[in-house]
Amino acid sequence: MVYLGIDIGSLSCDAVIIDSGGRILAWTVVPTGAKNLEAIERARREVVTMVGIEPEAIAAVVSTGYGRDRVADRLSSVTEISCHARGIIALLPGTQLVVDIGGQDSKAIRLGEAGRVVDFAMNDKCAAGTGRFLEVMARVLEVDIGQLGELDSSARESLTLSSTCTVFAESEVVSAIADGAELSEIVSGIHRAIARRTVALAKRVAPNLTDLKVAMSGGVARNKGVVRALGRALEVSISVPPEPDIVGALGAALIARDKATRAS
Numbered sequence: 001m002v003y004l005g006i007d008i009g010s011l012s013c014d015a016v017i018i019d020s021g022g023r024i025l026a027w028t029v030v031p032t033g034a035k036n037l038e039a040i041e042r043a044r045r046e047v048v049t050m051v052g053i054e055p056e057a058i059a060a061v062v063s064t065g066y067g068r069d070r071v072a073d074r075l076s077s078v079t080e081i082s083c084h085a086r087g088i089i090a091l092l093p094g095t096q097l098v099v100d101i102g103g104q105d106s107k108a109i110r111l112g113e114a115g116r117v118v119d120f121a122m123n124d125k126c127a128a129g130t131g132r133f134l135e136v137m138a139r140v141l142e143v144d145i146g147q148l149g150e151l152d153s154s155a156r157e158s159l160t161l162s163s164t165c166t167v168f169a170e171s172e173v174v175s176a177i178a179d180g181a182e183l184s185e186i187v188s189g190i191h192r193a194i195a196r197r198t199v200a201l202a203k204r205v206a207p208n209l210t211d212l213k214v215a216m217s218g219g220v221a222r223n224k225g226v227v228r229a230l231g232r233a234l235e236v237s238i239s240v241p242p243e244p245d246i247v248g249a250l251g252a253a254l255i256a257r258d259k260a261t262r263a264s
């Protein structure tokens, strides 16, 4: 038996197929774009082809993400909170706090015994502290989003951005460029600004972070500069699974397996 999890996020549509032992057989990340039904079909087609099965061979589908109700044949749709929690516990057992930073929102999820969700906090009202903030800044700096982590690692200084608002912070970055600041210094300042926002979010669910096992999920966890800045700001070491953007889809696939097994 195989099970499919699909996470339809604001920027990426991620699909994971697992077997009944929970092993990942295939995964993909495709852009969500303006037509999310097409993205869902593409992601599903890709993973089905990778595994080499007929689409009908999938025993159950669970969807998550902001577009989760767009998956017509789902067994159920589940919140991203539950899916990121489930996915991270499978990849990094013992995690007590998971921070998911995606394109449009960021979340801090506190996990208790056996990966149970104890509390969570979410920022979905404002671009600051999300991947959107990084996208805006990368565009202003004329660099690829994937280069930010490396640029940060060569920084000797770090710009201090005083604005929390994305629009005002963008003006500060434009001024810094005009003043001749080093690219790496600006990038480091951008990552520290994201980290500052995320610390506030994390502290809402885990006021005392000492000795907590902390992990990151979501596409922004691919940016090593953000992971480093957040680790420093929280004074903890942060674990990141090899493919952080598929954590939600993996969680959805595991929930699909559990629900289908319970129902049979």
Ligand SMILES: Nc1ncnc2c1ncn2[C@@H]1O[C@H](COP(=O)(O)OP(=O)(O)OP(=O)(O)O)[C@@H](O)[C@H]1O
Residues within 6 Å of the ligand: 008, 009, 010, 011, 012, 013, 065, 066, 101, 102, 103, 104, 105, 106, 130, 131, 132, 134, 135, 145, 146, 147, 217, 218, 219, 220, 221, 222, 223, 245
């Ligand atoms: N290769 C990469 N290097 C660095 N950062 C990346 C890379 N790929 C994606 N990102 C970051 O990940 C973000 C998207 O994350 P993700 O795919 O988790 O979003 P999403 O799930 O679609 O959004 P949301 O959960 O908010 O609806 C981008 O905004 C970007 O900042």
Ligand SMILES: [Mg+2]
Residues within 6 Å of the ligand: 007, 009, 010, 065, 080, 102, 103, 218, 248
């Ligand atoms: Mg997401």
